[in-house]
Amino acid sequence: MALKNIIGQDRPIGILLRTLDRGRIPNAYLFSGESGIGKRSAAVNLAKAINCLDTFHRDDKKDSEGPQVAAYRRTDACDRCHSCEKIEAGTHPDVIVITPEKGEIRVDQIRAVEDALSYMPYEGRRKVVVIDDADTMNQSAANAFLKTLEEPPAESLIVLISSNPDRLPETVRSRCSRIHFTPLSTEACSEVVQTVNGRQATVGSRGKERPMTIDHPLSVIVKLSMGRPGVALSSEPLKERERFLSLLRNMFDGDGEIWTDRDEMERWLDMAVILLRDMAIGKITPDEGVLIHADIGKTVLGMSKATDMPSILRAYHKITRLKGKLDFNLNKSITWNYTASVLRSVLSYA
Ligand SMILES: [Zn+2]
CATH class of the missing domain: 3.40.50.300 (P-loop containing nucleotide triphosphate hydrolases)
Known part of the structure; x- marks a missing residue:
């Protein structure tokens, strides 16, 4: 290269x-x-x-x-x-x-x-x-x-x-x-993932990236990785989303595990922003294909239907602002409770 x-x-x-x-x-x-x-x-x-x-x-x-x-x-x-x-x-x-x-x-x-x-x-x-x-x-x-x-x-x-x-x-x-450096376009990201996977199929794994073996369509992984091929290649986006949904459930049930550390909190809030973004798009079009969470599009569209656009946008801005304050060493459980109150105002989940 x-x-x-x-x-x-x-x-x-x-x-x-x-x-x-x-x-x-x-x-x-x-x-x-x-x-x-x-x-x-x-x-x-x-x-x-x-x-x-x-x-x-x-x-x-x-x-x-x-x-x-x-x-x-x-x-x-x-x-x-x-x-x-x-x-x-x-x-x-x-x-x-x-x-x-x-x-x-x-x-x-x-x-x-x-x-x-x-x-x-x-x-x-x-x-x-x-x-x-x-x-x-x-x-x-x-x-x-x-x-x-x-x-x-x-x-x-x-x-x-x-x-x-x-x-x-x-x-x-x-x-x-x-x-x-900025994140790649979906097309470029997809090209990188395909190129690396193709190379590994012929010469075997040499770097830290692993070939993708999960049964999910490439397009879903690429979308969830938000233009970061290194993230897509790690197969992490799907695992991360599973974890996101399970913690979201805990958040709504008011018990169970919370984020383990700051890094997880940061990645989880990224996922929350993506979910709110998808819910806002759901208000504009019923096309699941344009969502980042396209593979669970029906669930996301259901969440979107159950609320209104101003509430989604308010929650979106609050979570985005919170993400901007992560450098100030936010207290984990106070942040958790605050996030729960914001998301409860917009999500009818679990
Ligand atoms: Zn040379």
């Missing part, structure tokens, strides 16, 4: 390719945007493009891939040379990917990065460090990291990846060139 093969992210990929073409790669990037939409893939493929042994060798042969692709031949990764292969396999000595351990990035991981960056590249042009979920850096890690950012070692590139960039210290954010 090369940068040009990343589906549905034309704008950010275009920026990266043009920057590569001008040879003006900064010392630090921040790739922001929701999880599961290709940020990490873009970072790894950027590392490939920078270190590709075949880059800068213009391919003069007639190119069947079209003029735009031909123009980028010079700067994008070839995806065939030793360097590209090693980076893809995660074995290139100059490309390091850091991920949180037990939910956080610790200071010793940042020190290891500093140490690695203090040497010149072994075999590539530039050392590349990718820090995934960079907002999980704890305070001392962030402090140590800031020093590296302030005096970036020569021949190095740091790419921070974050779906919650506002949780990164401003001092860190302001030192990075920011590139924002």
Whole structure:
């Protein structure tokens, strides 16, 4: 895979390719945007493009891939040379990917990065460090990291990846060139899922994605993943919705389990917003096909019928506002009770 093969992210990929073409790669990037939409893939493929042994060798042969692709031949990764292969396999000595351990990035991981960056590249042009979920850096890690950012070692590139960039210290954010990624269109998301599944069917599972084996139509999973192919490929959306419905039942019964943690609360509220959105659409059209919860469309349309549009919109705005306050460490049970009162005003469920 090369940068040009990343589906549905034309704008950010275009920026990266043009920057590569001008040879003006900064010392630090921040790739922001929701999880599961290709940020990490873009970072790894950027590392490939920078270190590709075949880059800068213009391919003069007639190119069947079209003029735009031909123009980028010079700067994008070839995806065939030793360097590209090693980076893809995660074995290139100059490309390091850091991920949180037990939910956080610790200071010793940042020190290891500093140490690695203090040497010149072994075999590539530039050392590349990718820090995934960079907002999980704890305070001392962030402090140590800031020093590296302030005096970036020569021949190095740091790419921070974050779906919650506002949780990164401003001092860190302001030192990075920011590139924002947005969720994919349903068509592009579906194309990614089909491409990955097709590849896995022939070469077997190599990455963390698993082939989809559930009996649900692809369209339902893609819709529920809201333009995030990484989420669709994890097969999580359906499990998550089952969990959403079971907790919703608890909420209406007034007993049983509630959200286990903040992350679950956040994802659950996302699902609640999707449900309210579908109920509002149900007021406009009886077509189940346009709903995100298309496979349980009858239930959703029933819920929609039992209430009126102003109530749905009021609940929608209240839950959306609540989601915006999640950064303020909301108390779980108070939030649960508040959400229950909002949803009871609009849902006749269970
Ligand atoms: Zn290459």
